Amino acid sequence: MWRCAWNARRLRHDRQKGCAKPSRGGRHASLFCQRRANPQIPADLSGHEAIVYGRAEAATPGHFCKASTEVSVAVSGRVKVNAAEGVRAAVLADMGIAIASEWMFGPELENGSVQAVLTEWALPPIDLWAMYPTGRMASAKARAFVAFVEEILAR
Secondary structure, three states: OOOOOEEEEEEEEEOEEEEEOOOOOOOOOOHHHHHOOOOOOHHHHHHOOEEEEOOOOOOEEEEEEEOOEEEEEEEOOOEEEOOHHHHHHHHHOOOOEEEEEHHHOHHHHHHOOOEEEOOOOEOOOEEEEEEEEOHHHOOHHHHHHHHHHHHHHHO
């Protein structure tokens, strides 16, 4: 049996946020946020469509903290994706709220095209890792790409 050892390199320790299209008046208003009020407490998420990231068949728990209070809320929705690109596309298409890493929506959070929800509540941080084969199996291109991504994320 052929085996390969892997290098693992943590690229970033990132916060997670609830992200959705903003609720704005006028013709550019978010259809999603017009249908339901923005959540004020984690339990409000049960009344919203969530974009579920991962392979979960059932509802995914969201673990929220505020001061000494910890709350777990099962978030579920019709949209389930297993890639960051799918989460981004679904949020940008106004299909619901996603619990996602800040890096996924950095520019959109900054320019206001996506808003953070439940900002007074914290979600557990998440690590972003790069993995590539060790030794001769790791090409110079793979190592250069990891260094490039790490530099971009550091900004």
